Amino acid sequence: MTAPKPRGSASQALRRLRLRWLRFTQPVFGPFRARWNNSLMVRTMTITGLVTGAMIAIAGVYLLTSVSNDLYSSRRDQALQDSARATVQAQRMIDSFDQADRGGLQSLLTSVLRTVQDTSASQMIDIRRQQNQAPFPELSPVASTPSALGQAVSDELSDAVLVAEEPQYWQAVTFRGEDSKVAPGIVVGSSLKFPAGAGVFDLYIGYDLTDTSDTLSFVQRTLFITAAGMMLFIGLLVWVISRVVFRPIRVAADTSRRLASGEADARMPRQHDEHFDVLSDGFNDMADTLQARIQELDELSVMQQRFVSDVSHELRTPLTTIRLASAVLDGQRDTLEPGQQRAVEVLSTQVERFEALLTDLLEISRYDAGRVTLETEPTNLVHLVDEVVTALRPLSPSLIEVRPLGGYTPIDVDARRIRRIISNLVGNAIEHGEERPIVVTVDSNPAAIAVAVRDWGVGMTAADAEHAFDRFWRADPSRKRTLGGTGLGLAIAREDAAVHGGFLELWSELGLGTNFRLTLPRHDDVTNYLSPLPLVPEDVSEASSMKDTTGGWLRRPFRRSVRAPREGKA
Structure with a gap:
């Protein structure tokens, strides 16, 4: 029994055929197709030209057909009338001939040919004796003028004249000289x-x-x-009108x-049209409002930056005093009571x-x-990654593994800022890793170097991932924190990477x-470069989400194996 074809096979075949057709016509129609998709003016002119061309073509064919039929019908009617007149004149001459004069029949045939030639407007005449009649030696069977008429007479016309149901018959032919x-x-x-x-002839x-x-x-x-x-005139008119109409747009x-x-x-600017002038006025009012709001926001941003900077600087002095006092108290901790030591x-x-x-x-204020x-x-x-991980290992209850797949060639960076990025990422993995192993991978390609920090912890939803780099945002503020934190670490890390x-x-x-990358x-x-490390870990199913925090799909040059190690082993 033959297995049934999948339902989508027909649609897939049509899709493949369409793709082949687009690929075949791309060199010829590609630029026009792109212009068609991106220009309302081109679409308007093309549609108007096609409709106008179709109307002109239909009108032209109709006029040409009508003129041709009228000319042909008029010329045919003239030919039939001329032939009928010549035939009647020739038959009258034959009827007036003395039937007893058998020797004069040949002269009669010649006279009939001359009479038809003089009466008719045509000089192509052919008179021939019908077949299937008894021989008549006193009279020649054919009399004609020198012409190509004899070759043009078809058997159908000869048979119709032989039957003679009508006074005369006609046929459209082609003469060859x-x-x-x-x-x-x-x-x-x-x-x-x-x-x-x-x-009968x-x-x-x-x-x-x-x-x-x-x-x-x-x-x-x-x-x-x-x-x-x-x-050409309509095309020029449509182009001019389109330029005028689409100019405000x-x-x-x-x-x-x-x-x-x-x-x-x-x-x-105003376009001297009531509708477009309303659009211009509304757009300009919106621009004025937007400019005013932007100026207000700029002023507020400057004030906010100055406030944060000034407050931070102003708090340095009392903070230093408090820190010195805290150091003094910490030095006298042994003489204090247990409650005071905890304080x-x-x-x-x-x-x-x-x-x-x-x-x-x-x-943050410096970046702003x-x-x-x-x-x-x-x-x-x-x-650098090895140094950061070595410093954070004592604070981690789980195993932290460094996998240097590449990236040994030095690059010019601000080491302090890169170290801060790695510390934030590894610290974040320690906080949310649920005491499971953490893998830090370093790799490179000819254009870029990448560091990925992977943990198998609680993870985040798509909504939480969109806010992970926001300032003072935390996925779960109620969680117990091992390393503390201010809620600005990831925001500063992204700024450090961008700079x-x-x-x-x-x-x-x-x-x-x-997985941070x-x-x-x-x-x-x-x-223009691609990251040497995949954003989606290899151990994650292909059906999982492949979106980054901006919602864009990432391209990867290749994929490497990054698997979770077993607990207790490197």
């Missing part, structure tokens, strides 16, 4: 009855329609030239683009956290004010853990 020149024409056939037993008169064909060709050329002129687009690029004084310990811890918070606030300077030096990231021309990204899923370019002139 001695020089092989082809000419259209009409052949009209009728019968002549000769006396004295001579029998067929009379064929040919009419050349070359003049009618020339007239029709002239009409065709005239219609074609007229249609081409109309298409182009002005609006240009103004909005200038406004978006930072030209706060960009405004849309001194708490005071010392909180002073350290307060100092860390002031340091982070000052750093744009006063960050890098002190770069050649740095081996593998050694180096790199990026800090996050992948996380609830119950599967978290820091990617730095090797040189300042590197602007």
